[in-house]
Amino acid sequence: MVENARLDTKLVSVDPLNPSLREMQLAANLIRQGEVIAFPTETVYGLGADATNTFAVRKIFEAKNRPQDNPIIVHVASIDQAQKCVTEFPPLAKRLAERFWPGPLTFVLPRSEYISSEVTKNLDTVAIRMPAHKVALLLIEQSGVPIAAPSANLSGKPSPTKAIHVIQDLNGRIPLVLDGGSTLVGVESTVISLVHDPPILLRPGGITLEELRSVISDIVVPPDFSSDQPISPGMKYKHYSPETKLVVILDGHDKSPREIDSIGRAQGGQPLVLCTNSQHQHDLMSILVGKNPQEIQANFFASLRILDEASYDVGIFEGITFEGVGLAVMNRALKAAHEIV
Ligand code: TXA
């Protein structure tokens, strides 16, 4: 078998608030030449290519070992550009865009021929968002094309919230990583289908359900995203997982540290508690993921990577409420979990 040639991956620092035009032009040239590069957004780092270039989009799937049937989100820098990607941009999309774009909300709409079918796979829809990040927006503007970008991790790994996470996963596989520091939101965008009436929540994310409901009175929330459902450990496919076994304690944030510690000890081996309650004092080794829901959301994926690097036998995540930003955090936590208690 012939090994894929390894690329020399450049890591270039960019000012997230005021990126230099010259640097962004160099990055945009790579996009125009059909290359795949990693760049920061407000949610997580993206692995971007020209969404109108089939060969370029194929390289995204290769670089991150993405399953071939998983369609990719298209990133735009203007409403005009979004409208070119779809056959219909309904009034509801306009209202949502006015309120939440640029920002972590992705719409699924009927696709136009402008976007490569390699992005949308066999679907007649396309997922689109306008990221709230200067680097991402300038990259799209300078490239002159919409940019297809999944999260810039190897498939199955936690999403990258720092450039170093991208390097850990993709060094040698892509020519360039733009380092704009830590991403602010820390979980991926909320995805909603606007080809359904009422709209359907496809993935909870950076825009909360409560925020969405302030604009859309009616939105269908599939039962998997609700806390009232019995959650059975064997019943889910894994995603975003650390290598280390991860145990998620439902409502762990409100349980006593003693209870958490005894669950940790029962696991055997060396546990690390991923603590979400700054009042908790554990006997076991622990790290504080964040002092409030926003911080927990921002640091969640990075804490899974810390768990793997620190070589503990098991991680114990103190689950938080499913309200507000908790819905997205718990969705990721339960997907990553090997066991839920
Ligand atoms: O915040 C984000 O959304 C990040 C940054 C880089 O923008 N991107 C991201 O992409 O999370 P990815 O590929 O990891 O997740 C895309 C999600 C997947 O769940 C995919 O199935 C869904 O969007 N998706 C994409 N196109 C779709 C379509 N046409 N219909 C339904 N779902 C779609």
Ligand code: MG
């Ligand atoms: Mg992803």
